Amino acid sequence: MASAMDVHEPQRLSVTVNKPIPLTFDLGHLAAFDSNPLPPTTPSTLESTLQSTARDAAQLLINQILTTVPLHSTQDGVFATLPEPITDLPREKPVPKPKEPTKWEQFAKKKGIAAKAKDGKMVYDEATGEWVPKWGYKGANKGGEDDWLVEVDEKKQADVNDNPRNLSRAERVERIRKNEKQQKKNERNAALGAASSSKAGYKNRRR
Amino acid sequence: MYIHVNQRLDRPEINARRRAPLRHALAADPSLGIKNFSTHSFNLDDPASPTISTPAPTPPTMLQTIKPKNARSKRALEAREPKLVENQKTTLFLRGTSTSGIVQDALGDLHSLKKPHAVKFQKKNAVHPFEDASALEFFSRKNDASLMVFASHSKKRPHNLTFVRFFDYQVFDMVELLLDGETFRKMTDFKNAKAGVGLKPLLSFSGTIFDTNPTYNHLKLLLLDFFHGHTVTEVDVEALQYTIAISAGDATDEDPQPKIHLRAYMLKTHRSGHKLPRVELEEMGPRMDFRLGRRQEPNSEALKLAMARAKSQEMRSKKNISIDSMGDKVGRIHVGHQDLGQLQTRKMKGLRKRGRDDDDGREDVEMDDDDDDDDVEMGESVGDVPAVSPKRPRV
Numbered sequence: 001m002a003s004a005m006d007v008h009e010p011q012r013l014s015v016t017v018n019k020p021i022p023l024t025f026d027l028g029h030l031a032a033f034d035s036n037p038l039p040p041t042t043p044s045t046l047e048s049t050l051q052s053t054a055r056d057a058a059q060l061l062i063n064q065i066l067t068t069v070p071l072h073s074t075q076d077g078v079f080a081t082l083p084e085p086i087t088d089l090p091r092e093k094p095v096p097k098p099k100e101p102t103k104w105e106q107f108a109k110k111k112g113i114a115a116k117a118k119d120g121k122m123v124y125d126e127a128t129g130e131w132v133p134k135w136g137y138k139g140a141n142k143g144g145e146d147d148w149l150v151e152v153d154e155k156k157q158a159d160v161n162d163n164p165r166n167l168s169r170a171e172r173v174e175r176i177r178k179n180e181k182q183q184k185k186n187e188r189n190a191a192l193g194a195a196s197s198s199k200a201g202y203k204n205r206r207r
Numbered sequence: 208m209y210i211h212v213n214q215r216l217d218r219p220e221i222n223a224r225r226r227a228p229l230r231h232a233l234a235a236d237p238s239l240g241i242k243n244f245s246t247h248s249f250n251l252d253d254p255a256s257p258t259i260s261t262p263a264p265t266p267p268t269m270l271q272t273i274k275p276k277n278a279r280s281k282r283a284l285e286a287r288e289p290k291l292v293e294n295q296k297t298t299l300f301l302r303g304t305s306t307s308g309i310v311q312d313a314l315g316d317l318h319s320l321k322k323p324h325a326v327k328f329q330k331k332n333a334v335h336p337f338e339d340a341s342a343l344e345f346f347s348r349k350n351d352a353s354l355m356v357f358a359s360h361s362k363k364r365p366h367n368l369t370f371v372r373f374f375d376y377q378v379f380d381m382v383e384l385l386l387d388g389e390t391f392r393k394m395t396d397f398k399n400a401k402a403g404v405g406l407k408p409l410l411s412f413s414g415t416i417f418d419t420n421p422t423y424n425h426l427k428l429l430l431l432d433f434f435h436g437h438t439v440t441e442v443d444v445e446a447l448q449y450t451i452a453i454s455a456g457d458a459t460d461e462d463p464q465p466k467i468h469l470r471a472y473m474l475k476t477h478r479s480g481h482k483l484p485r486v487e488l489e490e491m492g493p494r495m496d497f498r499l500g501r502r503q504e505p506n507s508e509a510l511k512l513a514m515a516r517a518k519s520q521e522m523r524s525k526k527n528i529s530i531d532s533m534g535d536k537v538g539r540i541h542v543g544h545q546d547l548g549q550l551q552t553r554k555m556k557g558l559r560k561r562g563r564d565d566d567d568g569r570e571d572v573e574m575d576d577d578d579d580d581d582d583v584e585m586g587e588s589v590g591d592v593p594a595v596s597p598k599r600p601r602v
Binding site: 012013014015028029030031032033034035036037038041046047050051053054055057058059061062063065066067071076077078079080081082085087088089090091092093094095096 | 288289290291293294296353372373374375379407408409410411412413414415417418427428431432435438439440441442443444445447450452454455456457468470472474476477478479480481482483484485486487488490505510512513514515516517532
């Protein structure tokens, strides 16, 4: 190789390499592709040929990195910002699928209902003039649960023996249970949907 | 049964040894039903030893709906989930029932090049990848490894290294490389300093045949995938320490499939008098010459899925969390400026604000203490300037 001849000159060592076909680089993978045929070798010259070919490729790759790529030096050293890889390599797992919409999300989309903006946990209580949590300890959704006087609502009271004091709380607990049921149903449907969509896919192929 | 396996693996790629008791524990529990895969090796002398012909358990659909019971198993499951930007591929190194010393040395050297994202099995495995790869798929799933090198040795295929890639824990493609035992030199045969662990190598592929021959092109892409490490945005120039050169001669009539030469060299840079350094190489090993063996190409359907790119490959990074150069997770916690004016000090009766506050001079002294840019002495200002609260914006 042309570069090997300049080694004897100590002051100015050659850093250029001449190749009939220029090398192509994939700096994202730090790879050089040399399409030139390997020089003819005998078993005795094989190692030196391979080494000089590898040296040329490494020299060109280093030159490429130091000249074409933005470098910035920090306390820890000089860093080269690598470009995106050119050579596409296969993924190890499929691209993640977007989350299946819940039944409510489907309905809201159909009806054109926009999602409510999340406006925090606290809500202003007009009556007391204080900010209280929407739910949880001293939550706003527990209004009327510990009132000293409760009106008997005959419509709500299915059983005459029910304590009218507990009805408000029972109603809230029932809402929570219903919501949990809906959540579970959505999860199940999402899992079923994912399974059915991948049934024809690679994962379930017959081996 | 997978639920148990997955929930108990915390960091599968890190500590292979720690998992061993788990494997035995699972074996002892027949209800888990995976006793055939209790250890990754099979004793040939033991007639009761299970054979590998048992098909690998197909992933149950329940796998998608399992709920981790604690934070650790949740993290472990999340680490294995398909991601937009993927983890670095883990490589699994394992051997068949009969291996030569040469091929074992080669396996060990490849392992040391791939550390730390590599797992090496120590025991024998009665597996024939081209006949039935289901056991390998099982190992891939269990170790979350998508690259594998399987070493074997037989009369027909001496010193055989099978490079396997997986997609979604299924065999993606396989290439058999038959190592030349005469020319093989292991890393320790070269008495010099080796590259640091886990550094990205410079790769070079030399030879026309890698472009012209589809088999060699396939091999080129496979080896690129195998050696390139992780795709990073930045690399320390000092860390460019070694190069892996893969080269092959031209195909001729008497040698239609020329040998593939794999060499690893340390880079030595010298001042050249130019702006760029002069690069010299010093061989660090391993030195491997391969002949191509059998090959299995990727299934077209799998290829399509594996090459699919999401519309936006950019994932929104988590705010204030970054990974530093050592690979440590660094969080920036911003607590804001503490307002010492609001600090609750010891409550004393004498300092309590009175309802009828006629001597506002004392109040102002207290408030203006933290107001640095106020160059007027307090004692003088009290008389002529009305008290100004430091909270109010000044014009």
